[in-house]
Amino acid sequence: MTTPLTLGNLTFDNNLIQGPLAGISCAPFRRLTWQHSKPAFSCTEMISCKTLLHHPLATQKRFTTKALDEGPVCFQLSGADSRELGQATRISTQLGADLIDLNCGCPVNKIRKKGAGSSLLLQPDNLYQLIRAMKDNTHVPVSIKIRVQGFGPDRFHDELIKAINASGLDYLIVHGRHWTEHYETTCHYEDIRFFVEHLNLPVIGNGDIADVASLQTMLATGCAGVMIGRAGVGQPWLIGQLKALLAAETFHTPSQYAIGSMFMEHVSELSALLGSEKFALLQARKIAKYYSRRIPARLEFCAQMNNCEKLEHFETLVRFFFN
Numbered sequence: 001m002t003t004p005l006t007l008g009n010l011t012f013d014n015n016l017i018q019g020p021l022a023g024i025s026c027a028p029f030r031r032l033t034w035q036h037s038k039p040a041f042s043c044t045e046m047i048s049c050k051t052l053l054h055h056p057l058a059t060q061k062r063f064t065t066k067a068l069d070e071g072p073v074c075f076q077l078s079g080a081d082s083r084e085l086g087q088a089t090r091i092s093t094q095l096g097a098d099l100i101d102l103n104c105g106c107p108v109n110k111i112r113k114k115g116a117g118s119s120l121l122l123q124p125d126n127l128y129q130l131i132r133a134m135k136d137n138t139h140v141p142v143s144i145k146i147r148v149q150g151f152g153p154d155r156f157h158d159e160l161i162k163a164i165n166a167s168g169l170d171y172l173i174v175h176g177r178h179w180t181e182h183y184e185t186t187c188h189y190e191d192i193r194f195f196v197e198h199l200n201l202p203v204i205g206n207g208d209i210a211d212v213a214s215l216q217t218m219l220a221t222g223c224a225g226v227m228i229g230r231a232g233v234g235q236p237w238l239i240g241q242l243k244a245l246l247a248a249e250t251f252h253t254p255s256q257y258a259i260g261s262m263f264m265e266h267v268s269e270l271s272a273l274l275g276s277e278k279f280a281l282l283q284a285r286k287i288a289k290y291y292s293r294r295i296p297a298r299l300e301f302c303a304q305m306n307n308c309e310k311l312e313h314f315e316t317l318v319r320f321f322f323n
């Protein structure tokens with residue numbers, strides 16, 4: 001059975017969360033996840049504070065649209081300046097964020113060079129100020145999503161614990177890898193347990209969850225909830241399936257035809273949201289490998305997707321391959 005999850009002033013009836021994925025976590029993706037799984041909540045992809053503050057909202061629909069029928073949403077912000085983060089927190093709250101998270105795990109150089117993402121873990125004083133700026137500008141629960149020490153050279157855990165404990169953070173999300181580690185390195189569950197044992201707030205564990213066995217390994221760290229990233233892409237029913245299996249209920253995986261229909265819904269909703277068939281199809285190419293996990297001619301489908309420039313052609317391909 002999944003258990004209820006209380007984060008700040010919100011209580012959810014289960015403790016499974018769909019995590020943030022840049023280029024993927026748009027409103028249609030989250031809506032499908034809600035329809036098929038009812039997670040505790042889903043996250044937006046990372047949104048730069050500067051973009052939120054300085055670009056017209058109309059150009060940011062991909063990041064900021066929260067659909068009426070998609071369930072609770074956590075807005076994930078990226079930045080390193082507390083004044084900007086405070087303002088971005090206020091805007092996110094006005095846009096309907098149910099929770100707000102600060103990205104402290106992004107390993108990408110472009111982000112780290114700005115002092116944001118995972119480089120924030122080496123600046124506990126600034127991190128404290130950033131969390132305070134979020135807390136002072138919203139009534140919704142506030143979190144940070146971090147990486148762990150892993151086998152890297154920096155020892156940031158102790159300093160982090162002090163900063164977090166003093167800051168009033170509502171909960172912590174921990175991806176169990178160091179920022180230098182790639183997905184080939186397995187998740188460091190012991191580091192997640194370290195945070196569970198040293199903080200008096202809920203810890204959400206993240207990394208490599210794809211089935212009941214991996215979910216149970218993560219729950220054994222004592223974490224209050226679990227965040228699922230890649231495995232939720234192309235499988236909007238996965239969290240619902242995990243909930244059912246934990247409750248010892250039978251679950252029928254959708255047919256290939258139904259999965260194809262979900263993929264078409266995802267892409268046509270994105271096209272309508274952005275008013276751009278072209279952009280939606282570029283996204284479709286990126287996520288084709290996830291939706292086509294189970295189809296035998298996966299490689300052929302993905303190759304043909306790369307030449308697909310019209311929604312009509314996309315639908316013909318899906319109907320042909322997902323049968």
Ligand SMILES: Cc1cc2nc3c(=O)[nH]c(=O)nc-3n(C[C@H](O)[C@H](O)[C@H](O)COP(=O)(O)O)c2cc1C
Binds near residue numbers: 019076103106175230
């Ligand atoms: C394509 C992709 C995009 C991602 N984008 C973000 C992001 O915007 N913000 C973030 O905190 N993590 C991001 N992540 C990391 C995931 O949220 C998650 O922490 C990581 O994939 C581990 O979880 P998993 O093994 O369940 O996928 C991204 C990961 C991938 C593969």
